[in-house]
Amino acid sequence: MKTLLQLNTSLFSNQGQSSLLANRFVAAWQADHADGKVVVRDMATDPVPHLDGERFSAFLSKPESRTAEQQAIVAYSDSLINELKNADVLVLGLPLYNFGVPSVLKAYIDHIARAGSTFSYTAQGPVGLVTGKKALIFATRGGQYAGTAMDTQTDYVRGFLAFIGITDVEFVYAEGLAMGDEGKQVAITKAHEKIAELNLALAA
Numbered sequence: 001m002k003t004l005l006q007l008n009t010s011l012f013s014n015q016g017q018s019s020l021l022a023n024r025f026v027a028a029w030q031a032d033h034a035d036g037k038v039v040v041r042d043m044a045t046d047p048v049p050h051l052d053g054e055r056f057s058a059f060l061s062k063p064e065s066r067t068a069e070q071q072a073i074v075a076y077s078d079s080l081i082n083e084l085k086n087a088d089v090l091v092l093g094l095p096l097y098n099f100g101v102p103s104v105l106k107a108y109i110d111h112i113a114r115a116g117s118t119f120s121y122t123a124q125g126p127v128g129l130v131t132g133k134k135a136l137i138f139a140t141r142g143g144q145y146a147g148t149a150m151d152t153q154t155d156y157v158r159g160f161l162a163f164i165g166i167t168d169v170e171f172v173y174a175e176g177l178a179m180g181d182e183g184k185q186v187a188i189t190k191a192h193e194k195i196a197e198l199n200l201a202l203a204a
Helices: 017-032 053-060 068-085 103-112 153-163 181-203
Strands: 003-008 037-042 089-095 119-122 125-128 134-140 168-174
Touching: 003 017, 017 037, 017 089, 017 134, 017 168, 017 181, 053 068, 068 103, 089 153, 125 153, 134 153, 134 181, 153 168, 168 181
Parallel strands: 003 037, 003 089, 089 134, 134 168
Antiparallel strands: 119 125
């Protein structure tokens, strides 16, 4: 049985454009994988806490010396990591906020980027431990940024996923959503067409 993990990071929850595109893909994926499992983490309704000194110290502490509070913090992080490791497909709804990723996604990354769990340091450099997965990123933007220096998301997300071992990554962009209704509809239609192509490829 295949498992899909969907991460929605829009502050508008299921009504965000990135969430709508991700939901469209996931619905089609479910239709082609009747025995598949979908796990949804909506960071608008269930946000990951932002990293602070207390949480970081808990990650660094030796298991036998952790306080009850630190154990709870690490257990929460472990649950996020296990959720990711148990998935075959990762679907990320990714809006662009003020030229960066949503802060809730950064918080999620800060909780799953843990040496010994999602990557390890070796004499040859870091090695990702989360392998054998495909990631699909549904990136929505009000303006046109893909392929320009203003796109701070693509390299960052692709680079982080590669760092933890996920190298099969594909982006679906819907841009210019704040540049008039006609352009918005064209962008969404193109994204829908790409979603159909992806589902055909994954169903094959």
